Amino acid sequence: MNGEREGSGWWKITDVRVIDPYRQRAWQGDVLVGQGRFQDLAASADAPESVSGRGLWLVPRLLDMHVHLRSPGQEWKEDLASGSAAAAHGGFAAVMTMPNTDPVVDVPSLVSWQIAEGRRIGLVDVLPAGAVTKASGGQELAELWKMEKAGAVGFSDDGRPVADGGLMRAALSYSATLAGPIVQHAEDVTLSGRGVMHEGEVSGRLGLAGVPGEAEAVMVWRDVQLAALTDGRLHVAHVSTPGALEAIQWAKAHGLRVTAEVTPHHLFFTDERVAELAFSPVTKVNPPLRPESYRQVLLQAMKSGLIDAIASDHAPHHADEKDLPYKDAPFGISSLETAVAAVLTVGLDELAMDPLTLLVRMTAAPHRILGLSYQGLVPGESADFALIDPDARLPVDPGKWYSQARETPWQGVALRGQVVATMLRGRWAMREGEVLTCGLR
Amino acid sequence: MRDLIALGDLSRAQLEDLLDLAAAMKEIIRRPVKKVPTLRGKAVANVFFEASTRTRNSFELAGKYLGADVINFQARGSSVEKGETLWDTVRTMRAMRVDAVIVRHQAEGVPGEMAARLDIPVINAGDGAHQHPTQGLLDLLTIRDRLGHIAGLTVTIVGDVLHSRVARSDIEGLLQLGAKVRLVGPPALIPGRWDSPHVRIYTDLAEALAGAQVVQVLRIQRERQASGGIPSLREYHDRWGITPAGLGLADAEVLVLHPGPQNRGVEIDSAVVDDPKRSAIQDQVENGVAVRMAVLYRLVGGKEAME
Ligand SMILES: [Zn+2]
Numbered sequence: 001m002n003g004e005r006e007g008s009g010w011w012k013i014t015d016v017r018v019i020d021p022y023r024q025r026a027w028q029g030d031v032l033v034g035q036g037r038f039q040d041l042a043a044s045a046d047a048p049e050s051v052s053g054r055g056l057w058l059v060p061r062l063l064d065m066h067v068h069l070r071s072p073g074q075e076w077k078e079d080l081a082s083g084s085a086a087a088a089h090g091g092f093a094a095v096m097t098m099p100n101t102d103p104v105v106d107v108p109s110l111v112s113w114q115i116a117e118g119r120r121i122g123l124v125d126v127l128p129a130g131a132v133t134k135a136s137g138g139q140e141l142a143e144l145w146k147m148e149k150a151g152a153v154g155f156s157d158d159g160r161p162v163a164d165g166g167l168m169r170a171a172l173s174y175s176a177t178l179a180g181p182i183v184q185h186a187e188d189v190t191l192s193g194r195g196v197m198h199e200g201e202v203s204g205r206l207g208l209a210g211v212p213g214e215a216e217a218v219m220v221w222r223d224v225q226l227a228a229l230t231d232g233r234l235h236v237a238h239v240s241t242p243g244a245l246e247a248i249q250w251a252k253a254h255g256l257r258v259t260a261e262v263t264p265h266h267l268f269f270t271d272e273r274v275a276e277l278a279f280s281p282v283t284k285v286n287p288p289l290r291p292e293s294y295r296q297v298l299l300q301a302m303k304s305g306l307i308d309a310i311a312s313d314h315a316p317h318h319a320d321e322k323d324l325p326y327k328d329a330p331f332g333i334s335s336l337e338t339a340v341a342a343v344l345t346v347g348l349d350e351l352a353m354d355p356l357t358l359l360v361r362m363t364a365a366p367h368r369i370l371g372l373s374y375q376g377l378v379p380g381e382s383a384d385f386a387l388i389d390p391d392a393r394l395p396v397d398p399g400k401w402y403s404q405a406r407e408t409p410w411q412g413v414a415l416r417g418q419v420v421a422t423m424l425r426g427r428w429a430m431r432e433g434e435v436l437t438c439g440l441r
Numbered sequence: 442m443r444d445l446i447a448l449g450d451l452s453r454a455q456l457e458d459l460l461d462l463a464a465a466m467k468e469i470i471r472r473p474v475k476k477v478p479t480l481r482g483k484a485v486a487n488v489f490f491e492a493s494t495r496t497r498n499s500f501e502l503a504g505k506y507l508g509a510d511v512i513n514f515q516a517r518g519s520s521v522e523k524g525e526t527l528w529d530t531v532r533t534m535r536a537m538r539v540d541a542v543i544v545r546h547q548a549e550g551v552p553g554e555m556a557a558r559l560d561i562p563v564i565n566a567g568d569g570a571h572q573h574p575t576q577g578l579l580d581l582l583t584i585r586d587r588l589g590h591i592a593g594l595t596v597t598i599v600g601d602v603l604h605s606r607v608a609r610s611d612i613e614g615l616l617q618l619g620a621k622v623r624l625v626g627p628p629a630l631i632p633g634r635w636d637s638p639h640v641r642i643y644t645d646l647a648e649a650l651a652g653a654q655v656v657q658v659l660r661i662q663r664e665r666q667a668s669g670g671i672p673s674l675r676e677y678h679d680r681w682g683i684t685p686a687g688l689g690l691a692d693a694e695v696l697v698l699h700p701g702p703q704n705r706g707v708e709i710d711s712a713v714v715d716d717p718k719r720s721a722i723q724d725q726v727e728n729g730v731a732v733r734m735a736v737l738y739r740l741v742g743g744k745e746a747m748e
Contacts, residue, residue, distance in 0.1 A: 200633070205636070206550075207606060278550065278554075280554075325548030325549070326548065327569065
């Protein structure tokens with residue numbers, strides 16, 4: 001991709017468990033890295049520096065396809081440097097950034113700027129999503145093709161769903177001519193209204209205004225019908241309801257080009273967490289945390305592959321903004337640095353999934369959805385990977401994070417799995433919990 | 442128990458203790474010289490972010506009858522400053538070294554959050570649609586005074602339960618003391634379900650009133666018409682308004698409560714409000730002062746803990 005930032009050193013990760021979801025292979029052995037790429041073990045010319053991988057997993061190129069890094073324009077919440085550091089700390093080699101910044105990323109120059117800034121920082125590949133409509137205003141299509149030429153990998157009005165059916169039809173039909181999908185935050189805002197949590201038994205008990213699951217489901221049903229009409233590329237962001245999953249299943253059964261992602265927090269928590277944490281806004285996310293019956297359906301859909309990908313929906317806010325009464329606080333939590341451990345905890349402990357299948361959802365699947373190619377751990381491919389201790393069990397401590405935002409419903413919760421190092425193009429972006437920020441501001 | 446945030450936080454024994462204490466306080470209220478010096482030298486802050494003369498006056502009177510100094514804070518601010526104003530107020534309370542804070546706020550959860558940030562007692566005087574525990578207590582006291590007991594009673598709560606903090610406190614208190622609760626109102630204004638075998642949900646008023654011994658009538662807000670909950674106030678009255686004829690379906694000795702102020706001719710008819718045999722609405726006002734005295738006495742005054 002960009003040669004100037006490739007690492008020049010040679011590294012040998014010894015006795016490591018390779019989990020390569022790209023090729024669906026797992027093995028124990030050594031991995032050689034040189035000149036920014038994976039190298040054939042026999043090919044070592046220079047003497048590599050040895051790093052013990054004993055007890056660790058090596059997972060190639062984790063991609064989080066739904067993050068908000070808030071730049072340009074909202075740098076008090078997060079910026080590309082802190083967001084990149086959080087991603088590297090979380091184990092990710094690449095992130096797709098949502099365009100609901102200020103200004104909205106709706107022109108090629110802003111896409112180019114984000115990519116260049118991400119490269120200058122050099123910790124993670126910043127892959128911008130461009131807006132579907134100009135200023136995400138829901139009125140006119142943005143220049144999707146021009147943004148794609150500039151490097152955008154998907155298109156979304158995230159946070160402000162494309163409400164107008166005619167416009168969504170236009171976007172989906174146009175997407176049939178592009179590589180990236182239309183990523184829809186599916187929500188009928190006339191149904192969600194002033195709701196701040198899932199509408200159900202818990203909202204009834206707490207007296208908080210509720211959002212019915214149907215606010216999501218009706219929008220996904222509309223969108224899959226439009227995907228059928230247009231043969232467009234639809235990706236459903238942060239799916240959270242059985243009704244939406246039925247629509248996605250229908251779409252897939254009809255051979256439509258429809259994919260979906262789920263967040264770790266919807267897999268992990270239920271709306272009871274809102275009551276447990278006594279109105280703390282760290283449980284306020286959109287879509288809201290759902291009841292256990294929904295969570296069970298999401299878990300099975302993630303396991304079966306009906307849900308293709310897992311994405312964090314990292315949505316950082318300034319502590320002062322989040323420190324408001326529940327109904328006034330903004331939606332969103334800081335979740336790049338809990339994503340891997342939360343997914344391993346749910347996937348390995350609760351669902352007893354095979355790690356190759358589980359980690360596809362954070363590697364090969366998001367690449368496929370975004371039309372990106374990556375071969376996995378083969379000689380010559382870019383040396384992008386995370387080293388993970390799969391047996392560490394540590395309570396979540398936001399004090400050690402790199403994101404500017406520390407708001408999390410996982411505070412103090414013990415999770416399985418710890419990312420101990422992240423490499424991007426043969427350079428360490430993070431080792432032993434420390435992001436290597438040399439050259440950063 | 443340091444704070445009073447939700448009635449569901451109290452054990453049965455704690456509830457009964459407060460009701461017994463409130464009954465004793467009523468004796469004091471009825472004396473010609475009402476002051477008792479229990480809270481002399483104590484400062485209690487009334488912090489109301491949402492206007493409510495009735496509840497504020499009731500707390501103020503309760504504090505003064507017990508000899509406390511009651512300070513009223515006019516806390517308000519634009520919605521943008523809401524949070525800052527709120528937590529700044531908490532800091533002010535701490536700095537002023539008041540002995541207890543009574544707080545009313547339009548956002549659910551604020552009194553609980555204030556309690557977490559302060560090491561003095563915090564009393565919830567109503568937070569959004571969440572809880573209004575002293576109203577719940579005064580309803581319990583009113584029922585117990587008039588009917589002699591609460592366990593085993595069937596209590597029907599009529600109206601906009603979804604947006605009612607009074608209903609939530611009533612339900613928790615009634616269940617804790619062994620009553621059965623029926624909720625009835627337009628489908629958009631009642632919760633879809635309630636996790637208790639002792640709560641049943643109705644839409645038909647006649648069914649919900651049949652044999653009920655207590656009817657709690659909730660105030661209907663005109664805004665519910667605009668938001669689609671009800672087509673019109675007169676249609677609401679015809680289907681869910683409490684009338685003398687409708688009460689004929691309830692127990693012969695049925696007691697009618699209303700947290701006030703009433704919209705006469707909408708959710709309740711004047712003939713019901715003014716019927717001294719059935720209406721306990723006048724008792725509720727007096728009982729309000731008594732339960733607030735009991736709460737202040739337990740949380741701020743008497744060192745003998747309730748546990
Ligand atoms: Zn979204």
